[in-house]
Amino acid sequence: MRKKIDFHIIKKLDLFTLNVRCGFDSGVLVVRGESGAGKTTLLNCIAGLCAPDEGFVSIGGETVFLRNAREARIDRPVRARGLGYLFQSYALFPNMTVEQNVLYGLRNKPDYRDRARRKDLLEYADYIMETFGISGLRKKRPGVISGGEKQRVALSRAIVTKPGLLLLDEPFSALDEETKAVVYGEFKLFKERFRIPTILITHNDAECEMFGDHRMHIKAGAVV
């Protein structure tokens, strides 16, 4: 029986072959490893931003990717995988305001075309922005806000669409120590309140201990 979030990624890279299998139903899976261990490639394979050579990805019990010698192939495009991705550099659209960034994904939802349902979506977005303390930044461009604020905007943007899986690529690495302490606290609250199945990758042991409900250490593409 497959878990709600289940994946097996096999991909040949320049120096080694990435071969990672894991499954969990809820909580945060922390994948720890040194730089170059294949962590970001693993996330990109799950997201569909790069294609594994073999394996499967299942999100919320639905198979979004499948490739092996026997079974039929499935490869849903990134946009149809129903996930949220927080990039290491946050990747906030510099040409849009904070509010436009947060609302960006909502406009792709079929519900957004229905006036009544759109109201609900926008109310939820307001709630998220309020929760993350970024309501006051709505009209600002990402270029003029602090690192911690960028991180909160990026997280709001990733979860406002209610993804079935949240992928966090070293979400704390770009922050200074002082901001990090605050953001750690916020992230704990976020984790408790939203309970979105999450894969967090980091090279920091403390973060792994702090946030991991499930933990995995990878080295040169393999689980150790």
Place this chain on the structure above:
Amino acid sequence: MDFAPIVLSLKIAGVATVFSFLLGNLFAYIINKKNIPGKNIWETVLIMPMILPPSVMGYLLLIVFGKRGPIGAFLLERFGVQVVFTWVGAVIAACVVSLPLMYQNVKAAFLSTDPIYEQAAMTLGSGEWRIFRTVTFPLAQPGVISGVVLTFARALGEFGATLMIAGNIPGKTQTVPTAIYFAVEAGRTETANALVLIMTVFSFALILGLNAWLKKKNFYR
């Protein structure tokens, strides 16, 4: 002084710029963002007009768009549109020779934008067209704008290919560059001087204005 060549030049350059803008963006996107076969060949063909002598381009256009040319015959029979010795011919000449400039600028702008923004848009559920409209194109804006200005300037100055395909019919196909050439040949120095002055001042102001604007406008910071 006859202002017809100036008006016609602006009209031809304007229409050619619109087509170059659309085609330049389309080709830059397809060639650089999609995995199409023969990428290098397509790109070389697109850039050739920048390297080939204008007379060669003009001659090639005559072969293709002439009354008996593959496209010229089709346009004439199907739509009753004659290209040779009309302002449409001048637009085609200006478009073909200025397209490489548009393409190169847009391509550089597309390639200098971090693909992570497009990836972020994908993870947020956007399809290709929305990503282009909301992310790729707006982020390429500075390159696209300088491409438009350079394309317009190049189209305005087009001479050789235009002369071959559109000729020099006053009031119909005579542009500023051809008017200058024939004024000098006929010894009408005053007309030539006036047109040269107008063209020089206009081009100078255009490039100066663009550079000043691009420096002043702080794109997305």
